[in-house]
Amino acid sequence: MDYSEMTEEVIIMTMDFQNSRTKENLMRAFAGESQARNRYTFAAEQAQEANLRILAEIFKFTADQERAHAKVFYDHLTQLAGQTVAVDGTYPIDIADNLLELLHMAHHNEQEEFESVYPAFAQIAQEEGYPKVAASFEMIAQIEQSHGKRFAHMAQLMEQNQLFAAPGEEVWMCLNCGHLYRGKQVPAMCPVCSHNQGFFIKLDMAPWTC
Numbered sequence: 333m334d335y336s337e338m339t340e341e342v343i344i345m346t347m348d349f350q351n352s353r354t355k356e357n358l359m360r361a362f363a364g365e366s367q368a369r370n371r372y373t374f375a376a377e378q379a380q381e382a383n384l385r386i387l388a389e390i391f392k393f394t395a396d397q398e399r400a401h402a403k404v405f406y407d408h409l410t411q412l413a414g415q416t417v418a419v420d421g422t423y424p425i426d427i428a429d430n431l432l433e434l435l436h437m438a439h440h441n442e443q444e445e446f447e448s449v450y451p452a453f454a455q456i457a458q459e460e461g462y463p464k465v466a467a468s469f470e471m472i473a474q475i476e477q478s479h480g481k482r483f484a485h486m487a488q489l490m491e492q493n494q495l496f497a498a499p500g501e502e503v504w505m506c507l508n509c510g511h512l513y514r515g516k517q518v519p520a521m522c523p524v525c526s527h528n529q530g531f532f533i534k535l536d537m538a539p540w541t542c
Contacts, residue, residue: 347460349411354460357453358405359417361469364449365402368441369395371426375434383530385507386495387431390486393539394438394479401472408465435487442480446473496529503535 349355372395379387409417426437454469489495496504497517504513509525518532535541 349462352460352462354453354457354462354465355409355412355417356419357456357469358408358465359419360421361450361453362402362405362409363419363421364423364445365398365405367423369398369402371424372398372438375426375431375438378434379431382431383528384431384495385527385531386533387435387486389507389533390482391438394482397475397479401475404468404472408468432487432490435483435490439480439483439487442476442483446477446480449473450476496532498534504532505535505538505541507531507533507538 372391376388376391376395379385379391424437424441426434426441428434428437450469450473454466454473457463457466457469486495499516501514501516504515504518505511506513506522506525506527508527508531509522511522511524512535513519513523513532518529520529521527522529522531
């Protein structure tokens with residue numbers, strides 16, 4: 333490494349966090365993740381009202397992970413405790429009567445975070461000398477990709493009328509009582525607890541199965 337490179341590195345590593353773009357990006361990310369958590373909570377309530385417990389659980393599950401992401405970004409701002417950070421930003425208004433549309437909206441937003449938003453934030457953090465922050469952006473971007481795939485998969489099942497039916501025989505789990513049903517299509521009601529078919533999920537998608 334020549335002297336010019338060493339000088340640049342020192343400048344980057346000693347950049348004042350108070351004046352950094354990373355500080356602002358962390359606040360933008362915190363706001364974005366917090367809003368995503370609320371949007372998915374609202375969507376879960378909407379799915380519950382539509383008797384689609386499977387979608388409600390997926391939205392709630394993802395909402396909890398968004399809360400965890402928000403906490404990661406917020407913790408990086410600890411040294412600014414007691415201060416106020418002013419940032420501008422654009423955030424989606426995902427309101428729709430159709431749950432399929434909500435799934436597509438969620439997929440789009442998650443992919444945007446994965447493909448462009450968080451990689452850009454990570455690069456800025458790295459350039460300003462905050463490798464730990466950059467790593468958080470990079471790792472959470474990968475998680476957002478998995479969120480996007482999750483929503484896209486559920487949307488595809490709805491579009492193909494395979495949320496509660498399959499081309500071949502499957503094993504399904506009732507999320508209320510745990511009953512396992514084998515067949516191409518779940519019954520209108522669970523034969524054990526009498527909850528509607530909206531509680532059924534393919535066993536290979538069910539949580540905590542072995």
